[in-house]
Structures are given as C-alpha cells and as structure tokens.
Amino acid sequence: MHDSDPAPRLDDAAAVVVAIGHNLRRERKRLHLSLQALSTRAGVSFGSISELERGLGNPSVNSLTRLAAALEVPISRLLDAPDGDSMVVRADARHLLPVYGGSDLARQVRRELLTPRSRSNLQLIRSTLPIGFSNEASPFRHAGTEAVVVEQGLLVVQHGERRMELAPGDTVSYRCSTSHWWANGADEPTIVLGAVSPFED
Template structure:
C-alpha cells in the first residue's frame, strides 16, 4: 500500500524524480507530446514539464487526473514510481491490475498480478488466475506486439483467429497479438493459473 498524506509528493511517500521519470516514459510509450497529455488530463503543460523534470509538489487530485490520462490507476502510478529502478517485485507486494473491459459479464473475473516492477516497461510479465469456465470470447484482444503464455496449472484454450490451441500444465504458447485472440478455462471446477509475457499496448 502506498502511503500518502495531503501531498502525494511527501518526502516519506514518493520520490518526485522517480515519478517524473515514470510519467515521461508512460507518455512517450503512448506516443503523446506534453501538450497532448496536458489536453487529455486537463493539466497545464508547464506543470507537466516541471513534474517530468522531477520538480514540484503535485496533489493527489493532480496525480489522479494524470493517471487517468495515462490509462492507469493512481495506485499503480504511485507504485511504479516507488519501484522505479528497483528490479525485484516481492511475492507479497504484487500490484493487482485492473480488470480488462469486463463488459456485461457478471461472472467471476480473473485476477491479474503484475510481476515486473514497472507497468510501463517494454515488457510486462503477468500472473493470471482464471476461474472455472471463464472466457473472454465476447471481447477478444487485438493489439500490436507478441505474447508468450505458460500454463502453471489447470487447462487453457487459446483461440487465435479461427484456430484453437488446447494447453495443459507445463505447455507454452507464443503468438503475434495483431490477430484477434481470446482465452478460455474449459474446466467447470478448477482454476487455471498462467504466466504471460507481453509487449504492453497503449490506450
């Protein structure tokens, strides 16, 4: 849990220099200029430029608006800043990622934990626990990059385009993400646990 007081940049809570580096890298990964990020967040270009240089004392409201403009949550933005430059993610400190577009599905949702120290690195490693019967067939993914998925336990069906691949514990699949793809846990009683390495996609 990130400790914050009236100012998110309190010396005991957050290194503003690290925060600025995370914001700059996130903005560049999304292909945004400072001006474009200012327009998306409703913040001034001067404030953003100052923050990216590691200066200033941003409020929680400012950081919340900034996180939304960067497509993340405030807590994840702060955690990324706290871990900036730290290569280890401890087992009891894994950030839980927000659900990915659940739509109208009211069933149990997968739990996704980030295993890499920064949400904005060129590569993300994610541990996913899928409940029995879970499928995102109604909302398949499609984005740039590569993905490699290893099944730790249970069974996993991965459908890429029109081709279905059935995997069991110990199996690994690697594929281009530019084709529509979706996952299914075919079991009606057991969870499926997978580790996935993926190139993050912006927006």
C-alpha cells in the first residue's frame, strides 16, 4: 500500500472477513470435513474456525495459509469476493464443485468449474474420474443438454439404452433428461471436459 492510499474502511474489512468465512465453509463442506476435522488437519483452533465461518474475528495470514493448505486450495480461493470475476477464471482460482462419489476419497470425482460462478446458462466443468469410478448405481437425470470431450483415459457413457466408449479426443452430446451414467474404463484417471446448458434441443 502506498502512503497516499486511503486506509481500508471498517466496513470493507468486515466484508472481507464475511467473504472469507463464506469461502471457508464452502470449501470445508466440499471435502465433507467437520469443524473439528478441519481444526485438527490445519492446526487452527476450533473456536477460530467457527468464529470465522460466522463472518467474525480477525484471521492472521498464518491461519489462512494453514486453512488453505488443509483444504487443498490456493489461499486466493479463501480471499475471493463471493461473485468473483464475471468473465475470467484464472487457472489457479478455479472453483471446486462438491465432490461426487461418496466418502471413499480414492473414488471421489474432482470437479473444477471453468466458467464464472455467476454464469448460470452455461457451465464448463473439468472432471477427473479416479480408477474404478462408476455411478451406474445412481445415474443422473436432470434438465438440460451436455456435451463432453475426453482429454485422457477412457470414458464409458450409458445414455438410456445406448452404451458408448470414448477415447481421448472423442465427444458426445446428449439430453440430460434421459437417465445416464459415467464410468472410468481406463487403468488411469480419466479426464473429461463437459459443457452443460439448462436448455434442451
């Protein structure tokens, strides 16, 4: 900060703490961690985390660094304004969607939102499917249209009665209102880019 810069107003500082608390709670829930579990993992007191999630307190840089490391996100993720940029998503600031795949960490799908969180008419999501993943037992069915392209591995897609295997570079588009599920058919993580629109053709 330059000498000529005005000092931040109290209201601004309070708003930053509220935003940090919102982001902290979102990331903790994404990993299905309790307050106590995060406290133990980060080495930050339970009371401090609880207070921060309620938009209170005055967190130190050291505490935020520990929390970010425990949540496996860059510290910038905790400092982001709730709405973020309406156009640009930086590679190191991608929003992580709630994990999918149950409580077994080895079978959870990592899902990164590549479009701004404020955008609702189109989402671009990068999903990393671990070895052995399948959601055949709980298929998806929702409104919208999806188009996916495989970056790495082998994606098995069951859409209604049709079964498809997609190799790197292959794409598929389908209506999401038809029951569908994915499986990783490779002996390595399968990485998929998927564009989702709430509209159907």
